[in-house]
Amino acid sequence: MTRPHAFTVSPLGEGLPFGIRIGALTLAMLEDADTRQQIDALFVEHGMIVFEEVEQSDEMQLAISSCFGPLKEHPVKAVSRVDSSRLPGVIEIRSRRGQGIVEVDGKQLSHWLPWHFDHCYNDELNRAGVLRSVERVEEGGITGFLDGVALYRMFPEDLRARIEGTEVVYKLSTQYDRLKFGKPARYRMVEPKPIPASFDEQVARMSRAIHPSVWTRASGEKVLHVSAYMAEGLVGDETPEGDALLEAVCQEINRLGGACSYHHKWREGDMVIWDNTRMLHCVSGNDPDEERLMYRTTIAGDYRLGRWETTPVEQNSADAMA
Numbered sequence: 257m258t259r260p261h262a263f264t265v266s267p268l269g270e271g272l273p274f275g276i277r278i279g280a281l282t283l284a285m286l287e288d289a290d291t292r293q294q295i296d297a298l299f300v301e302h303g304m305i306v307f308e309e310v311e312q313s314d315e316m317q318l319a320i321s322s323c324f325g326p327l328k329e330h331p332v333k334a335v336s337r338v339d340s341s342r343l344p345g346v347i348e349i350r351s352r353r354g355q356g357i358v359e360v361d362g363k364q365l366s367h368w369l370p371w372h373f374d375h376c377y378n379d380e381l382n383r384a385g386v387l388r389s390v391e392r393v394e395e396g397g398i399t400g401f402l403d404g405v406a407l408y409r410m411f412p413e414d415l416r417a418r419i420e421g422t423e424v425v426y427k428l429s430t431q432y433d434r435l436k437f438g439k440p441a442r443y444r445m446v447e448p449k450p451i452p453a454s455f456d457e458q459v460a461r462m463s464r465a466i467h468p469s470v471w472t473r474a475s476g477e478k479v480l481h482v483s484a485y486m487a488e489g490l491v492g493d494e495t496p497e498g499d500a501l502l503e504a505v506c507q508e509i510n511r512l513g514g515a516c517s518y519h520h521k522w523r524e525g526d527m528v529i530w531d532n533t534r535m536l537h538c539v540s541g542n543d544p545d546e547e548r549l550m551y552r553t554t555i556a557g558d559y560r561l562g563r564w565e566t567t568p569v570e571q572n573s574a575d576a577m578a
Contacts, residue, residue: 263291265298269518274303274403274535281310286319295323299384303403304518304530312388312525314346314551320527321386321553328382328556351397351548356449358432358541361442365541367548370438371402371509372485374532374554377428377465379564383557386529389522391549396542402509402517404479404534408470410512411480419505420470423491424482425565427464430455437499438484438506447544464565466491469505471533471561479534482509509536533559 263285268275276298285291299305310316321327327346351367358368375381387399408416432445469482469490484506490498519540520528530537542548 263295268302268304268306272516272518273406275306275401275518276302276304277306277308279308281307281320283311283313283316283319286323292323299324299529299531303405303534304401304528306520307527307529309525310527317346317386317388317527317551317553320529321555324384324386324529324555325557326555328554347552347554349550349552351393351542351546353547354544355447356432357445357447357544359442359444359446360440360541364446364544365396366544366546367397367539368432368541369539370435370484371400371506371513371536371538372483373481373536376424376426376467376483377462377486379465379562380558381467381562382532382554384529384532384555386527386553386555388527388551389524389549390551391547392522392524393542393546393548395546396540397548398519398521398540399528400513400517400519400538400540401530402513402536402538404481404536405473405477406516407509407512407536408478408480410516411508415504415508416470416480418501419480419482420478422469422493422501423466424469424502425464425466425488425491425494426483426486427488428459428462429486435485436489437487437503438510440510463567464488465562466565467562471559473534480509481533481536482506483536484509513538529555 263281264279266277266279268277278295278298295305307320310320318327353366355366357364357366359365360368373381374385389397431448431451433448467481470478470480472478482502482505487502487506488494490502493501513536520526
């Protein structure tokens with residue numbers, strides 16, 4: 257059997273301690289088990305991969321995603337699915353005109369998001385996400401990535417010592433006016449996101465979730481992993497003092513995010529995967545008069561350190577029916 261041609265590997269950016277770029281990858285190459293294992297090993301080592309000039313098809317996105325584990329459905333039922341019968345686990349992230357607008361430093365932006373990790377509101381994280389741009393905007397729409405391993409090493413020692421060993425409580429809430437920690441100095445919500453009734457109904461049945469502020473990988477590396485988005489406070493310390501500590505941590509993440517991060521401007525042919533248990537990511541937002549569309553697959557594989565604060569109503573109902 258003839259082996260497929262090799263893909264290319266290059267650094268993500270000069271001086272960055274994380275991430276790589278992979279080029280010259282084809283759908284045919286991904287039929288080879290060794291190729292898939294090599295890509296997964298590179299992902300474990302580097303934390304994120306930018307796939308460049310790859311075929312922009314649903315089949316290619318699913319083939320790339322399957323290198324890293326099985327897909328899982330998004331835990332929020334109200335999130336739009338692309339085609340659940342044909343493409344299980346593929347969600348649609350759309351920035352619509354005039355919706356979900358905030359003002360940051362005097363500029364109005366649609367679909368802006370602060371540094372965060374996905375599914376913080378759930379007891380189980382996902383291993384990774386694979387993102388592809390379907391409709392791009394001329395300006396903005398940039399996705400930023402920040403490595404928690406590098407973040408831990410760069411964090412001020414006194415602040416790191418105070419946050420290490422703590423846990424953060426998270427609650428599902430996508431509205432910008434509920435952002436409690438890590439706000440930019442000049443920030444206000446202009447236009448809320450439209451929220452379907454089914455979303456509010458699911459939130460009412462959910463407990464708050466708890467995740468560690470710092471955790472240790474199997475490699476021994478420590479990861480600073482705090483999401484400003486949806487954070488409610490520190491476990492056992494939802495006090496002015498505890499809130500001040502969490503705010504200091506989130507603002508330091510904002511500061512270091514300008515020093516050791518990668519910001520991806522989407523182009524035709526790009527797909528990106530990042531380790532959701534290691535990386536934080538953010539979105540720059542875009543002109544509210546423009547629309548942007550992304551497709552994302554969600555890769556299963558939890559780090560098993562999260563938990564519910566109390567047993568969710570949904571779980572109680574399931575247990576009663578068992």
